Each structure stands twice: as structure tokens, then as C-alpha cells.
Amino acid sequence: MKNQYFEQDVRFMSRKVSLLLVLSFTLFQDVSSAPSSKCEVKASCSESASCQITRNITVNPGLKIPPNCAINVRRKGNIHTWQQAKQQIGGSKGSLDLVLQEKGKSKNGKYICQCTAVHFTRAVNLLWGSSSPNIISKDKKNELECVFSAWPLPAVVNWYKDKLPNTNRVRLPLMNGTKGIYQSLEKIRVNEEEAIRSVLRFPLGSEEHEGFYTCSVVDSIQGWSSNKSYMVQLIFICPRPQPPTTSTSMVSANKLSNVSLTCLVDSDETGCPDELHWYKNNDHVPLASSKKYNIVVKHTHSKCKQEFILNIFNVTKVDEGNYSCQWKCEYEDTTKASIVLKVST
Numbered sequence: 016m017k018n019q020y021f022e023q024d025v026r027f028m029s030r031k032v033s034l035l036l037v038l039s040f041t042l043f044q045d046v047s048s049a050p051s052s053k054c055e056v057k058a059s060c061s062e063s064a065s066c067q068i069t070r071n072i073t074v075n076p077g078l079k080i081p082p083n084c085a086i087n088v089r090r091k092g093n094i095h096t097w098q099q100a101k102q103q104i105g106g107s108k109g110s111l112d113l114v115l116q117e118k119g120k121s122k123n124g125k126y127i128c129q130c131t132a133v134h135f136t137r138a139v140n141l142l143w144g145s146s147s148p149n150i151i152s153k154d155k156k157n158e159l160e161c162v163f164s165a166w167p168l169p170a171v172v173n174w175y176k177d178k179l180p181n182t183n184r185v186r187l188p189l190m191n192g193t194k195g196i197y198q199s200l201e202k203i204r205v206n207e208e209e210a211i212r213s214v215l216r217f218p219l220g221s222e223e224h225e226g227f228y229t230c231s232v233v234d235s236i237q238g239w240s241s242n243k244s245y246m247v248q249l250i251f252i253c254p255r256p257q258p259p260t261t262s263t264s265m266v267s268a269n270k271l272s273n274v275s276l277t278c279l280v281d282s283d284e285t286g287c288p289d290e291l292h293w294y295k296n297n298d299h300v301p302l303a304s305s306k307k308y309n310i311v312v313k314h315t316h317s318k319c320k321q322e323f324i325l326n327i328f329n330v331t332k333v334d335e336g337n338y339s340c341q342w343k344c345e346y347e348d349t350t351k352a353s354i355v356l357k358v359s360t
């Protein structure tokens with residue numbers, strides 16, 4: 016029943032006032048237009064039951080206090096802005112910086128007091144971010160996290176993905192759910208401070224997730240704005256190398272033509288493979304590039320796979336046989352794959 020006066024009086028109709036309400040003089044018309052109303056900037060409103068906080072507003076502390084509000088301190092002359100008022104009056108605890116207490120009489124002669132909590136804007140600050148570089152792998156789900164504090168609390172955290180760091184180009188934020196990457200957003204409290212936590216959740220790691228991820232917040236009210244970004248590099252770790260593979264187990268070639276035999280081989284961050292060789296039949300000496308052969312390693316679209324190619328020029332019957340590619344690495348089993356070459360006459 017404490018608020019019944021407010022509700023009875025049309026001018027005090029209990030409105031849902033947004034936290035982000037921009038301070039304007041019209042805010043005070045309710046009381047100041049009433050006869051003998053008084054507005055005062057204070058650290059807190061009177062404890063009296065009829066003066067409870069009914070509104071929250073957020074102000075830019077560098078802006079001027081409305082001139083119709085009194086400040087009852089000795090050195091009043093120096094106080095122009097909200098920030099100066101807080102320094103003189105002494106701060107309140109927590110997220111409340113000051114209050115506006117408005118006292119007066121309503122039309123029907125009842126005494127009314129309205130208290131507006133004044134919150135200062137606070138620049139966006141990164142409280143926590145996932146370490147960089149961060150590792151993803153094929154068999155593990157991964158997530159990246161950013162925690163920002165600010166007032167007013169931002170409603171959105173955007174994530175961006177870039178191939179290279181420090182891109183200045185304009186780009187769109189990642190859409191929630193694209194390629195199975197989901198975002199979540201929650202309000203949390205960190206050391207009495209309101210904060211917002213955004214998490215980017217990846218499905219099982221894949222090489223296409225590699226890149227530079229930036230979480231970014233832009234916060235603003237009229238006449239004030241603050242922003243912050245934080246970047247994490249995501250690196251894909253190649254899975255444990257598997258034995259080489261060939262797309263076919265037999266190749267037929269025309270006499271005097273050139274033939275390419277290709278093995279797909281795995282590589283990884285430890286430097287494997289140390290050695291790659293082509294052998295013919297049961298020879299103990301590997302084939303080497305010459306007039307007859309050309310042996311090359313070619314990159315693929317994946318950093319974890321390479322093509323190991325044996326080119327044989329001008330093939331004849333004597334080139335027929337069983338060619339095998341051999342993959343060797345320290346501390347790993349040596350593996351191989353083979354292709355049989357047939358030459359038509």
C-alpha cells in the first residue's frame with residue numbers, strides 16, 4: 016500500500032521506467048509542477064516508508080545535474096556534474112551512485128515523496144577471456160568465453176571470425192547456430208559487479224574452425240558510448256596420423272605414356288612424417304627423382320594431409336610392378352600403401 020498515492024495520482028501513474036531511461040527534465044515534472052515541490056540530489060533517500068525507490072535512471076556522470084535539483088553541501092559552487100556531486104556528497108554503495116529525492120504535495124493535498132536511483136555509466140571492461148591461442152581437436156568439443164562488465168549492462172555480445180588478426184574490414188557478426196556453433200549469453204555477478212558472460216560453443220573440432228575469434232561489446236546511452244573487444248586465436252591440432260591411402264589399388268597405363276601414382280599421407284604438429292619414400296616391388300633402395308621418376312609432395316586444402324606423388328615418365332613393360340609409398344616417423348609405426356602398375360603394349 017506504500018505506493019497507493021502514486022497510483023491514485025494520474026501524474027504519478029506507476030510507469031515501467033526503463034533502466035536506460037535518458038535523464039530529461041520532463042522526468043521531474045511530476046513533482047516539480049506540484050506546488051511547493053523540492054528536488055534534491057542525495058546519497059540515499061529518506062528511510063521513511065513513503066520514499067522508496069520507484070525509478071532507476073542511468074546518467075553520464077560527466078553531464079550536468081538538472082538545475083532544479085538542490086545539493087545540500089557546503090561547497091555547492093563547484094558542483095556542476097553528477098560526478099562532482101558524488102565526490103562531494105559521498106558515494107553510495109553498490110551500483111547505486113546517487114538518488115534524486117522529490118518531495119511535494121499532490122493535487123489532492125497528500126504529501127508525496129519519490130525516489131529515483133541514479134546509476135552512472137561505466138565503461139565496458141573485459142573481466143575474463145579464454146586464453147589465446149586456444150586449441151581445438153577432432154574429438155573434443157570446445158568453447159570460447161568472454162566476460163564483460165559495464166553499466167548499463169549491454170544486451171548483446173557479438174562474435175567475429177577472421178582468417179588473420181587485425182582485419183580492419185567491416186564484417187558481419189557470427190550468426191547463432193551457424194555450422195553448429197552456438198552462442199549463449201547470461202548475466203552474472205563478479206565481485207558485486209554486474210557482468211555479462213558470452214560463450215561460443217563449438218561442435219567436435221574441425222580444421223575449418225581455425226581462425227581468430229573476437230568478442231565485442233558496444234555499449235551506449237545518449238551522449239555516451241563505450242566499447243571493448245577481445246581476440247582469441249583458435250588452432251586445430253591434427254589428429255594422430257593414420258596410414259597412407261591410395262584412391263586406387265591398380266593403375267593401367269599405355270606404353271610410352273606418363274603415369275602419376277598418388278598416396279594421401281597424414282602430417283601433424285610433431286613434425287611427422289620424418290621421411291616419405293616410394294619403393295618398387297621388394298627393392299630395399301627407395302626410388303629417387305631422376306629422368307625416369309619425379310617425386311613430389313603437394314599441399315592439400317588441409318594442413319593435416321599431403322599428397323605424395325610418384326611420376327613415372329615414358330612407361331614400358333619393365334615399369335610394371337607393385338609400387339608402395341612408405342610413411343616413417345620417430346616413435347610411430349612405419350606404415351605404407353601400394354599401387355600396382357600395369358602397362359599395355
Ligand SMILES: *[C@@H]1O[C@H](CO)[C@@H](O)[C@H](O)[C@H]1NC(C)=O
Pocket residue numbers: 068069070071132
Ligand atoms: C532498480 O534497480 C534495482 C537494481 O537493478 C532493482 O532491484 C529494482 O527493482 C529497480 N527498481 C525499479 C523501480 O525499477
Ligand SMILES: *[C@@H]1O[C@H](CO)[C@@H](O)[C@H](O)[C@H]1NC(C)=O
Pocket residue numbers: 191192197198199200
Ligand atoms: C542461440 O541459440 C540457442 C539454441 O537455439 C539458444 O539457446 C541461445 O539462447 C541463442 N543465443 C543467443 C545469444 O541468442
Ligand SMILES: *[C@@H]1O[C@H](CO)[C@@H](O)[C@H](O)[C@H]1NC(C)=O
Pocket residue numbers: 233240241242243
Ligand atoms: C570504440 O572505442 C574507441 C575509443 O576507445 C573509439 O575510437 C571507437 O570509435 C569505438 N568504436 C565503436 C564501434 O564504437
Ligand SMILES: *[C@@H]1O[C@H](CO)[C@@H](O)[C@H](O)[C@H]1NC(C)=O
Pocket residue numbers: 271272273328329
Ligand atoms: C611426359 O612427361 C615429359 C616430361 O614432363 C614430357 O616431356 C612428355 O611430353 C610427357 N609425355 C606424355 C605422353 O605426356
Ligand SMILES: *[C@@H]1O[C@H](CO)[C@@H](O)[C@H](O)[C@H]1NC(C)=O
Pocket residue numbers: 271329
Ligand atoms: C621414351 O622411351 C622410348 C623407348 O625407350 C624412347 O625412344 C624415347 O626417347 C623416350 N622418350 C623420352 C621423352 O624419354
Ligand SMILES: *[C@@H]1O[C@H](CO)[C@@H](O)[C@H](O)[C@H]1NC(C)=O
Pocket residue numbers: 296337338339353355
Ligand atoms: C604390393 O606390396 C605390398 C607390400 O609392399 C603388399 O602388401 C601387397 O600385397 C602387394 N600387392 C600385390 C598385388 O602384390
